[in-house]
Amino acid sequence: MKQDLFICPRCRTKLDRDAPDRVTCPQDGLEFRKVDGVWRFLLPESEAHYTRFIADYESVRRSEGRGSTSADYYRLLPFKDLSGRHRSDWRIRTRSFNVLVKNVLTRLQAPLGRALKIIDLGAGNGWLSNRLSAQGDRVIAVDLLVNEQDGLGAWKHYEHSFTPVQAEFNHLPIMDRFADAVIFNASFHYSENYAETLKEALRVLSPQGWIVILDSPVYRRAASGEKMVEEREAQFKEKYGFASDNLRSENYLTYTRLKELARELHLRWKFITPFYGLRWALRPLLAGLSGRREPATFHLVVGRSNQKI
Structure with missing residues (x-):
């Protein structure tokens, strides 16, 4: 059939x-x-590649106290963190989500006159998929993690249905031109090859669809991104005993890298920058005055194909 x-x-x-x-x-x-409600599309030849990354990532997340046994915890995300452990993170997610809906998805939907078909890449516990499905959209949530606390297995806590799929970014089990929007949900920087990942996103995207890179770090200078990676790996080694560098992820974006990708893949980018508060806005100035590396900027990087269909 x-x-x-x-x-x-x-x-x-x-x-x-x-x-x-x-x-x-x-x-x-x-x-x-x-x-257990999650479609498993991770290729046999890829399982070994991701095994250590998944184990290390889940170990870190458990140590950080991610997840809950309460359905209310998941259903209130991103607007309220009932655990109280990561409120600053969820405040950022809340502001990004509000801008995503108002400035991107609403404008994308208006000329279509129907609900959107959306792929949530790096869906984690499915909070974004739940919110978008609550608006009537058809959502496919994609991630490597399938555990019930911090992975796709958390689908069972939500009142709105979406399709959880375990798969890798570069081998999506989704038909060509399916999606109106492909959203990298704080996940694009985990890609091991940005160009290949975007090619796959474009394959599953409709001709008039949009790619959205949400909450991935962007720097003006590559040296700042490399310094961030060094700091993170040193912190992880000290705290967890490993560097969490099992994937050869690109880890961060620069404006130059985005221009290169735009030229290679015939894309045009639009940058939308949410206001995360005065303290956040002052971070570059304070870093410069104190001699520290530049902090990351978080945009909604919205991409469309330049190619005529």
């Missing part, structure tokens, strides 16, 4: 649905299952 969403992440053949929780590739015989 054919279905209209999933393709094989290896060969891109449309998958056959053999059962409600199982699809199979007729080309290479790969089988993919839905386990």
Whole structure:
């Protein structure tokens, strides 16, 4: 039985649905299952590549006290952190989310006259997917993590439905031109190859769709980004005993790198900068006065294809 969403992440053949929780590739015989409500599309050849990263990442997140056993905790995100442990992080997410909806998604939806089809890349516990599905949008939440506290397994806590999918950015199991918006949810900087990741995002994006890079660090100078990575790895080694450098992620963006990607992939970028508060706005000035490296800037980096269809 054919279905209209999933393709094989290896060969891109449309998958056959053999059962409600199982699809199979007729080309290479790969089988993919839905386990505990999460579709598992991580390719066998990729599992070893990500095993250490997932283990280290989950270890750090547990140490930080991420997640909860309360459904209310998840349902109130990003507007309220009932745990009280990461309120500053969620204040940033709240402001980014409000700008995303008002300045990007509402404007994208208006000429379409229908609900949006959105891919939430780096969905984590699914908070953004829940909020967007509450607005009536059809949302696919993609992440590597599937645990119930901080990964896709948290889907069960929400009252609004979306489709949780374990997959990697560069091998999405989603048909061509499916999405109106592809949102990198504080996750683009984990990519090991920005160009390849964006090519895959463009493949699943409709001709008039938008790519949104949300809450990834941007620097004017690459040296500042490299210094940030060094500081983070040293901090992780001291606190957790490992550097958390198992993936060869690009880790940060610069305006020069974004221009390079725009030229290579025929994109045009628009930068939308939320106001995160006066203290946040003064960070570059204070860093300069004290001789510290420049702090990261967080934009909503919105991209569209320049190519005519």
